Amino acid sequence: MKLVVRVKLLPTPMQVAALEATLHACNESATWAAFVAFETKAQRPLQLRKHTYAEIRLRWGLGAQAAQHAIKKTCDAYTTLKANLRAGRYGRPGSRRHTRASGKPVVFRPDAAQPYDDRMLSWQHRSRTVSIWTTAGRLKNVAFTGQAEQLEVLAQHRRGESDLVCQGGKWFLIATCDIDETPPNTHPAGLLGVDLGIANIAVTSDGTRHCGRRINRKRNNDRTLRSKLQKKNTKSARRRAKKHAGKEARRARDINHKISKRIVAEAERTGRGIALEQLTGIRERARLRKPQRTTLHSWPFAQLGSFIAYKAKKAGVPIMYVDPAYTSQECSQCHHTARHNRPSQAVFSCRVCGFVDHADHNASHNIRHRGWMAWVCGAQSTAPELTLIA
Ligand SMILES: [Zn+2]
Numbered sequence: 001m002k003l004v005v006r007v008k009l010l011p012t013p014m015q016v017a018a019l020e021a022t023l024h025a026c027n028e029s030a031t032w033a034a035f036v037a038f039e040t041k042a043q044r045p046l047q048l049r050k051h052t053y054a055e056i057r058l059r060w061g062l063g064a065q066a067a068q069h070a071i072k073k074t075c076d077a078y079t080t081l082k083a084n085l086r087a088g089r090y091g092r093p094g095s096r097r098h099t100r101a102s103g104k105p106v107v108f109r110p111d112a113a114q115p116y117d118d119r120m121l122s123w124q125h126r127s128r129t130v131s132i133w134t135t136a137g138r139l140k141n142v143a144f145t146g147q148a149e150q151l152e153v154l155a156q157h158r159r160g161e162s163d164l165v166c167q168g169g170k171w172f173l174i175a176t177c178d179i180d181e182t183p184p185n186t187h188p189a190g191l192l193g194v195d196l197g198i199a200n201i202a203v204t205s206d207g208t209r210h211c212g213r214r215i216n217r218k219r220n221n222d223r224t225l226r227s228k229l230q231k232k233n234t235k236s237a238r239r240r241a242k243k244h245a246g247k248e249a250r251r252a253r254d255i256n257h258k259i260s261k262r263i264v265a266e267a268e269r270t271g272r273g274i275a276l277e278q279l280t281g282i283r284e285r286a287r288l289r290k291p292q293r294t295t296l297h298s299w300p301f302a303q304l305g306s307f308i309a310y311k312a313k314k315a316g317v318p319i320m321y322v323d324p325a326y327t328s329q330e331c332s333q334c335h336h337t338a339r340h341n342r343p344s345q346a347v348f349s350c351r352v353c354g355f356v357d358h359a360d361h362n363a364s365h366n367i368r369h370r371g372w373m374a375w376v377c378g379a380q381s382t383a384p385e386l387t388l389i390a
Helices: 013-040 045-060 064-086 096-102 148-157 213-232 235-269 290-298 301-315 359-376
Strands: 002-010 114-116 121-124 129-134 137-145 158-167 170-178 191-196 202-204 273-277 319-322 347-349 356-358
Touching (some): 148 158, 235 301, 319 359
Antiparallel strands (some): 121 129, 347 356
């Protein structure tokens, strides 16, 4: 299975200048190639190369590989655009959005990602440096860093191209890794039910609660700060809001990694699969008071779901996706379902059998039960095929 590992480069100021000049040259030439492709309708690599290759090398000083990658990037952008137009993501033909997207050439941002192959980029894992081609010649000993676990995956499984990107003034290499999957466990001893929610981000049917009150308090503070900055709406407030948003997203991502790792490890250790609610529609489904609504919208549940999915796939843990409708109102003991079973957000109390439990914990049992019913009925695990940023 394919995984993507992102490492941060630690270039010296001199190296930054060279990287910056290179990325700009690559994207400027790709934008120019996109213009040529638009005018001449030559949007296949071989055709477009005939029209642009020599000039790109001459005008922007790109090496043979870099020029080819810039041309291929342009062609890929048109292929994607065409696919999106066909799929109706820009509205109907003739609509304003459609015309705007199809009526002009593709433009690349100056710091858009540029692919690098093994001839332009080599990795020295032991010294944690890369040697990378730039328009100012080959840069050697550009240091990089990343999480220990990810660096190990990188050292052992990296294959093919990597992308050089600059995000918010920081430099990254995004490398594709091809890792071996554990063969899927076809006879799980049961399922671990996972309920995703507001009070706790995730609760398992074993009773483990992931991130409750403490993180919620932080999320509330984040929200207050965000609305304060929005109200102020000065230039510096906007800058601060943007910086803060990036920080929030990184923290959420980190937490999602930790939660998903623990859930999958627990399922793997006990020889079980995972039952997870289908995530589509989580926002439409949950009807909440307003302040909670913002908290729900601000948590990336889809990301958490995808992290669980790829970690499970890697470990051979099967996943069953279940329809979560009424799992919060259903009694996990007698299956009586009623809204009155929920006297409050946190408590479940069955009106028929008197069973009382933490609401999310009760729901996770229902999810586990539904998943298991589907599993024993012979349904296949419906884990999506995906590539994800690790
Ligand atoms: Zn009951």
